[in-house]
Amino acid sequence: MTAVLAQWRRYLEPTLTVITVGALAAGGIAWAAGHQRLADGCWIAGTLVALAPALWWVIATLRHGRAGVDVIAVLSLVGTLVVGEYLAGALIAVMLAGGRALEAAAQRRASHDLQALLAHAPRSARRRTGETVVTVSLDDVAVDDLLVVRPGEVVPVDGRVTGTVAVLDESVLTGEPLHVEHPAGDMIRSGAVNAGGAFDLRATATAADSTYAGIVRLAREAGAESAPIIRLADSIAAWFLPVTLLTAGAAWWFSGSAARAVAVLVVATPCPLLLAAPVAIVSGLSRASRRGVVIRSGGALESLGHATTLVLDKTGTLTQGRPTVLETLTAPGHRAADVLALAASVDQMSAHVLAEAIVAEALAQGLEPALPTNVTEEPGRGATATVDDRRVYVGKLDADGLSAPWARSASNRARLDSAAIAWVCVDGEPVGAVLLRDPLRRDAPRTIRRLRSAGLNRLVMLTGDRPDPAREVGAVLGLDAVYAQQSPADKVSAVRTERESATTIMVGDGVNDAPALAAATVGVAMGARGATASSEAADIVLTTNRLDRLADAMDIARWSRRIAVQSATVGMALSGLAMAAAAVGWLPPAWGALLQEGIDVAVILNALRALGADPATHVDLPPDTGELLRRFASEHDELREAVGLLREAADQLVGGDAAALATLVRAHAFLTERLLPHEVAEETELYPALARPLGGGEATATMSRTHAEIQRLSDRIGTHVALARASGGVAPDQTEDLLACLYGLYALLQLHFLQEEENYFTLTGDQ
Template sequence: MAQRSPDQPTISWTLLALVGALLVLGGAGWLAGVPTGAEVLWAAATVVSLVPACYWVVRALRRGQTGVDAIAVLALAGSLAVGEYLAGAIVGLMLATGRTLEAYAERRAARDLSALVAHAPRSARRRTAEGAVEVVPLAQVSAGDRLLVAPGEVAPVDGVAEDPAVLDESVLTGESRPVERAVGEAVASGVINAGPGFGLLATATADQSTYAGIVELARAATAETAPAVRLADRYATWFLPASLLVAGLAWLLSGDPVRAVAVLVVATPCPLLLAVPIAIVAGMSRAARRGVVVRGGGTLERLGRAETLLLDKTGTLTGGRPELAETVPAPGVDGDRVLRAAAALEQLSPHVLATAIVQAAVARSLPLPVPTEVTEEPGAGIHGLVDGEPVRVGQLDGHPPPWAVALRHRAASDGSAIAWVSLDGGLAGGLRLRDPIRPDAAATVNRLRAAGLRRLIMVTGDRELVAEQVGRSVGVDEVVAGCTPADKVERVRQETRRGVTVMVGDGVNDAPALATADVGVAMGARGATVAAEVADAVMTVDELERLADTVAIAARTRRIATQSAAVGMALSLAAMAVAAFGQLPPAVGAVVQEGIDVVVILNALRALGGGWRPAASRAWRPGAPARSE
């Protein structure tokens, strides 16, 4: 990623304002019949432009790069040397405008991980020897301390469960279903308590715990991300020596240094300094209107030439929220009665699956009475009275009947969870809940291929059987299951060695991989702030198809930027030839270059439109080519 000093945008805007003012004042002085004053003002504009331009060139050389600014420096210096101050002022204005646009395109949120740390627990509930609970800073927690994790809280350190616990581990493992931990089982820091409060025996300090390790992985991955070379600078690798050669020959053969300056003035790569940033900014604006915030022009440019896409499963290809997939009543029992009783009881439960059960009952317009005498047993279930009838929702006790065995098999085959419902002491039915695949996932995968991505890989911490089923359903090329955050980082590293790689995810477990990829895209619509902080692009709308739109926009933007640069440089080369034969004075050449700028800028502005299908006409079918224009 391009790393720019924090004051770069301020410098660029200040330079643009100052040079523009001096150029205009000089023009006013010339029109007023004060040519000497005009020359002084134009010379000042040239000097003001030359100083920062020299700094930018030196900085690029120290990084081993030869940027487009080198030609501008030579043109500015040459204009001063031969007294062509108006030409120098115009070149300075073009340089300042290009730098300002580039600074705007490249400006992005800082990629420090302070927010990742900020979202980590800062305190813990520690039990005292007297049995009381005190809130202490996280740094004071030591191995062996007995803690209490309240409902909805994040486990502050690694430990062992002292009570049965229901945990949402999706932020660490990608596993979408709540996980039940029995007494004595390990609990990792960073997981969310999705059930009642439970006791936790700390086995590590905060610095030694799982969450801290993920923070460090993300920090290391970000630190090793090398700065990208500007798109314009890649063209400059051949344009710069070509310009110097033509200018040198013009001076050598004519003996007139003014001709060399004229060549350098028209060679000043304004199509690169202006058209490329304008196209990039236009593409970023287009992506933002589609609900994807791209943090910098370099990101959009890399996204436009990406070859491989890695996607997390939970929250990316799937919805990330359990939904009721099936209500299976026991023979002779009404299914709505089973769902109504379970949902009425679950109204008072903080369990992750409870919300899905209640929502399903509400969607069917089932009346939900207020339950009484409700008691929840962590890891076992919840029971109480609904309309005076004993109801229990939770695990299955005893030997299951044939219909329950069949339901278990279906659940095991697709990774679903089952909430068993008992009415008046007898098993009445089962509610199968699963994390559904996004309805647009398969179509989006095909659209991503049509946009130019060659390999699509799903990486997930979920089980292999479940992951393979999701992978087959959406049509990815490869499925990598059972991944830890470190496994995801290593796989991203492998793919980046083969080509430009994009990683898409939404949880804490994805943050290190997002920071490692050439382009990290966070599904941030539901508040995945940790992933968003280290990502290069954030999807603010919870629709996967917006990613395909953005890839198409990025590819089109890059194509337009390349076209603008190519056409502009071709016209500049033609003008250089005319200047070399003495038919184009420096000041006139600067005006001609401005005309070339207008042509390429108008072309660059095409990036503001096209590149995706409007929602109203998006009758897309799998395998159909994506619209690119």
């Protein structure tokens, strides 16, 4: 019955709109043909068609303890019939039905039945009895059953690993992309995916009592507790309705004429309320969709416009959501490119998330991995293969047993950078280490600044990741609070706490975020990575994989809400003046209806301004400038890895490596042939082009000063190279200054690249 009623309500508003528009048009045709009585009949029919559901809406509103805008609409419709203003009644009917249809379309949101969550959950389990493995229904699994979880399968229930190591992809639970090893005896949770070989699991809970079922329940409960958002029109009607009734009653009382009271009601027709908010909000929804932001309800857009607290997940929201190569470190006598190519040659046969990142980095650098043979892989450890008659291993090593200085340095770097490390060994000898981490989104810092300027005064990060990387991200972005190692239940609790004191937005992208998204005032899902469950539980979905689209949505929401409030309040103010004129007898009902229509047209035209950008926030970027930004962003990606040559040369000088001079020469060649021409082109082509859209040359002045410092350090390194070549090596008295130049330029370039990428390259709308 509920489903039938919901379906009926789904089609009621558009049907009413069609009927009322048809009645208005038919009456107009009859009037033009000289058939006044037929025209009046059509207009009366349209008015009555709108009056019946309007009465129902009034009753429903009153049952919830609110007297909304529909009360004024009903009185206006009845008033036009009483005084014979049938055309005005038909117009009001069209505007009432059209406003309702617009609002229904804006507020219709996706189902919260969480089908995506349920689709991920397993339906059966493999129970081992002796040497026999039998597939049973998930409901039949009991505590202490011994289950077998095959590669690629979802862990069916909470349990304890037995026998061998389990390698799990727990991103559905924690949001973290790196695989996690669980030795025998470890407790694991349902919902994780087996990313390694088959393992045995001793059940410690039934399916109903396991973690994944709890996530589904949390999402359902959080969605059910979300309070409906009061319409902007109703909030204004809360004071406009009694003013209207008092004015009409006073006019009738003092004049003794019911016609004056009806005239007041006619000019008080709440079309500015019925149209201003829906038109402005739907215009905002339309504009947001063009920016890759799907907002499922007008109420969500309104709430987004006055939110003050933002809660964010880390992985996939503030970070890329997948590991990338941070740096390749090598043993003395080996080149980083050669080590990376060997690692990619082996890893191209592996489906491990780190292996995919290593292969992607090698291909991005233009390296060509060789075709390996005799490939073997130990889940959770690494892979071994024969490459060019050498046995190459890529994976984990016991870092405590590595005695070489470069290896200890690599282990320390991994800990300092909160990075995963993949060791590369050739014929049993370590020759390099690849550091990987989930990097911060390029647009994250600029987006955080934009969000703060939009009115958000509290930014909180919730993540299932470890405290160290979580704190680092929080420090870089200047967040107000950081909570690490958060379970889905912890996230829901934190969001509820924040919501108690402020309108709260929650942004996430994983199944583990779905309950928290449903608990927030407005849930925002990063939907581009296919996180269907979080998208289902969210009010807003960012269809592009860009966090700065949330800032765009905030700008659009505030601009649309400002216009909606402006249109409604100005329209109501004009209606108030007309009411006063009607109350004293200066405005007959017919002229009042005509004046009201003029007010309505003005309100609609003003509300349509929401389709455009807020002049205060819009940055007009010429097409040529956008192409320049894309060009230089691409060059950054090509140059970033080569910047590592500077640090490599410095490290070799410190270690007394015989290849230090050769590496130094290569680094200087990179500076003169590739880096400096890039910086000069930015200074002469890009920065002048950015001056106008950014409001003047001062916006890039600090970057220009950095270019000068890059040139100075490069020239100084060139002088050292010339001296070293002349003497056949780097002299002891050169070392200290040369190291300062190399390390200093390396750090300066890293910072300079980040600043340009955050401040300028994100202006293009590309990622």
